[in-house]
Each structure stands twice: as structure tokens, then as C-alpha cells.
Amino acid sequence: MDHVVVVGAGLAGIRSIEALRAHGFAGRITLIGEEPHRPYDRPPLSKAVLLGETDSTVVDSDLDALNVRLLLGTAAKGLGTGVLETTEGELAYDGLVIATGATPIxxxxxxxxxxxxxxxxxxxxxxxxxxxxxxxxxxxxxxxxxxxxxxxxxxxxxxxxxxxxxxxxxxxxxxxxxxxxxxxxxxxxxxxxxxxxxxxxxxxxxxxxxxxxxxxxxxxGVGVRPAVEWLKGSAVELDDGVLVDEHLRTSVPGVVAVGDCANWWSRRFGRRLRVEHWDNALGAPDTAAATLLGEDAVYDPVPYFWSEQFGRMVQFAGYREGARLVLRGSPREDRKWAACWLTEDDRLAAVLTVDRPRDLVQGRRLIEAGKRVNATRIVDPAATLRDC
Ligand code: FAD
Missing domain, CATH: 3.50.50.60 (FAD/NAD(P)-binding domain)
Structure with a gap:
């Protein structure tokens, strides 16, 4: 493989390039981004940027050292076999990473x-x-x-x-x-x-x-849609984003997808997931790069998200559908509390924490481990979650 094109100059795009180089890829890389900006982080946009605390959230990454050809202000328009159509003309590729994120409704x-x-x-x-x-x-x-x-x-x-x-x-x-x-x-x-x-x-x-x-x-602020319009009519299968398997491979050989636009098969949860979270854009590219380079890698994270609202740190990990809710603390009386979702056989499926970051870290590990928890103890906010 000589030339990899990464479409989408967001977090998932730049992390894909870093991962390709980390996995030893020495060929050419081209990064295409519709926006005129270098890759930047979005979570601070609704926090520090709106609050006037910063004007720049550019991702800390040395593009020169990564030896990337950067085509900013350029949008992908369509995909043929081994050829990407862009607003600036056609571009041949051997490997392609789709990282075009999502668009607000x-x-x-x-x-x-x-x-x-x-x-x-x-x-x-x-x-x-x-x-x-x-x-x-x-x-x-x-x-x-x-x-x-x-x-x-x-x-x-x-x-x-x-x-x-x-x-x-x-x-x-x-x-x-x-x-x-x-x-x-x-x-x-x-x-x-x-x-x-x-x-x-x-x-x-x-x-x-x-x-x-x-x-x-x-x-x-009513949600987003995966930014995959440009792939309509191509051989890349779409259904609520780009359909990828657990290796993040699309239906087209040599083409992988990551970040907000990717709808992947989760082994852990036995279903497809499409997650619009920063942590997913950060983590998936390593697997996608490995897959593109012919290594055997599987992407199977416990999804994680945080939000800062009304002076509170709200964090969530896991997948809660079909699981039963138990509370740790009293949301009406306590400023800090957590909610856990348990499977039928008392495994932790998801955890939400409000100003209880330790519960989040420990809960995420429990979800990853898939071990049974004590459903009676877990409701006691004084009990360490790790020991429940
Ligand atoms: P994006 O960041 O959307 O990057 C995709 C890039 O591709 C964009 O620059 C886009 O212009 C470009 N592109 C699109 N179409 C084309 C095309 N056809 N050709 C070329 N380029 C194209 N997550 C959290 O976990 N916690 C938070 O607190 C949080 N806060 C957020 C606050 C805001 C305001 C927003 C918008 C998001 C927030 N997120 C948060 C979500 C997180 O930022 C996203 O999950 C993450 O940015 C996804 O990264 P991505 O690279 O997949 O997509």
C-alpha cells in the first residue's frame, strides 16, 4: 500500500494518521478536510469557547513530523474504485479512511x-x-x-x-x-x-x-446525522452511517471508517453501535489503521461520554438499553449521585455519574470485566463501586 487518503480532518481523521504511522506505515498520506481549519477538538466548543475562555482547540499533533499532505477547504464528493472525487478533482488511493463525522439537524x-x-x-x-x-x-x-x-x-x-x-x-x-x-x-x-x-x-x-x-x-440542538451523503451511490454500504464490521472494515476492500460516522458491530453488546462521542473518535482509529495494514485487530470498547452542565460533571459509560435502573444516592436530595443499569443476571451494563468521577472510572472497569455485581450493595452510595 503506497497511498492512504483520510477523508475528514477532525479528531478521528488525525488520530487515524497518527495510528498509521505508529503501526509503521511509511507511504504517502493525504488528509482531506472540508473546513479550512487544522483538526481541532469539539467538546470545548460548547464549554470553554462559548464561555470565552479560549478561541483555539486545535489538536496537539505534529503534522510535519507525520509527513501528511493536507488538503483543507476540500470536500469529498464521491467514491469510485480506488478513486476519490473531491471538489478539487480526483485523487487515487490504495487505502481510505472515512472520518467525516456528523452534521447538525x-x-x-x-x-x-x-x-x-x-x-x-x-x-x-x-x-x-x-x-x-x-x-x-x-x-x-x-x-x-x-x-x-x-x-x-x-x-x-x-x-x-x-x-x-x-x-x-x-x-x-x-x-x-x-x-x-x-x-x-x-x-x-x-x-x-x-x-x-x-x-x-x-x-x-x-x-x-x-x-x-x-x-x-x-x-x-436536536441532534446530528452522519455526514455520509457524499458516499451515496458508491459501493460503501450505508445504514445510519457507514456500516463496518468489528475490524472497522466497510463493504469495500481497503476502506475503513471511524468516529461519529461509523456504525460498527460490537461483540461486547451483540449489536451495532454508532456513537457520537469524543472517546470513540480517539480510540477507533488504532483498530482501523491496524486493519488497513493487514493486522488482526478488533474494536470493542465500552462507550464513554462526559458533559459539563449547570456546574456539574456528568459522565456516562456503557450501553443501557434493556437493563434495569438502580440508583446510588438520591438525585433529588444529593448533589452528587450515580445511576447504574444492571443486566438480568446482575452485570453492570451502564453507569451515569453526577460529580462522582470515581464511580465512573470503577463502573467502566466493571462493565469491561463483565463480572456480576452485588445488586443490594450497589445502591449504597457509601460502598465503593469496585467492591460491589
Ligand atoms: P468530526 O469531529 O465531526 O470531524 C469530521 C470532519 O470531517 C469535519 O471537520 C467535517 O467538516 C469533515 N467533513 C465532513 N464531510 C466531509 C467531506 N465530504 N469531505 C471532507 N471533509 C468532510 N463528546 C464527548 O464525549 N463529550 C463532550 O463533552 C462532547 N461535547 C461536544 C460538544 C460539541 C459542541 C460537539 C459538536 C461535539 C461534542 N462531542 C462531545 C462529540 C465529539 O466532539 C465528536 O464525537 C467528535 O468530534 C467526533 O469526531 P469525528 O472526527 O468522528 O468527527
């Missing part, structure tokens, strides 16, 4: 809606989060909660509009999501649950009910 309406995916989005939005501005955030998910946190801190009058019955319902379920409802009121934010947005208008929102929410700034 926008809602209907003529009004300006901010989304938060790029550093440019963040800097533009930050300038509008000024004291007294009326800010409507659509979606009480991870991004919506973090944007609301930053807007409230900037002195904005914030309303969060959520279609579900609780915040974070899709990620954590409504029981646990409900425990976060009070965080909004505490921060002086109005939370409207069960409210569907009909349209984004120049002066605010119109809900499906006909009610109006006046706003100077609208931020849409």
Missing part, C-alpha cells in the same frame, strides 16, 4: 438558527450571547444543556424548548432525565417540556400548539 423556518458543530459556529454564537439577549435553545440534550449553561452565565434570558417529557430522555431514559429537570430552574432557565417546535421565525419560535416564544437568538 436543522428545523423548518425562515428565521436564523444557530447550530454548534464547528469552531466558526461557536465563535459566531458566542458573540450573540450577551447580557439581556433572549435566547431560545431547541433541545434539552447534551449540547442544548451546555449551550443553555453558557447562555445563562452570560446573563441571557434563556428558554429551552424540548419535545420529550424530560431532558436527556433519549440518552438516559425519562426516569433519570427527570432528575436533571431541576438544574434548569436553578440556573434561572425556563424549561418547556413536551413542546414541539413548528418553525423558527425571524423573531423567535412558533410551537406546534401555536404558542410563540420570542427570541433574539435561536440555537438548534
Amino acid at each position: 436543522r428545523l423548518r423556518g425562515e428565521g436564523r438558527q444557530h447550530v454548534l458543530r464547528t469552531i466558526d459556529d461557536a465563535i459566531e454564537l458566542r458573540a450573540r450571547l450577551v447580557s439581556g439577549a433572549r435566547v431560545a435553545v431547541i433541545g434539552a440534550g447534551w449540547i442544548g444543556a451546555e449551550v443553555a449553561t453558557a447562555a445563562a452565565r452570560a446573563g441571557c434570558a434563556v428558554t429551552v424548548v424540548e419535545a420529550g417529557e424530560t431532558p436527556l430522555a433519549a440518552a438516559l431514559g425519562t426516569t433519570v432525565g427527570a432528575y436533571t429537570t431541576g438544574w434548569y430552574g436553578e440556573a434561572g432557565i425556563e424549561l418547556r417540556l413536551g413542546a414541539m417546535v413548528g418553525s423558527v421565525d425571524p423573531d423567535g419560535l412558533t410551537l406546534m400548539s401555536g404558542a410563540r416564544i420570542p427570541a433574539d437568538v435561536v440555537v438548534t
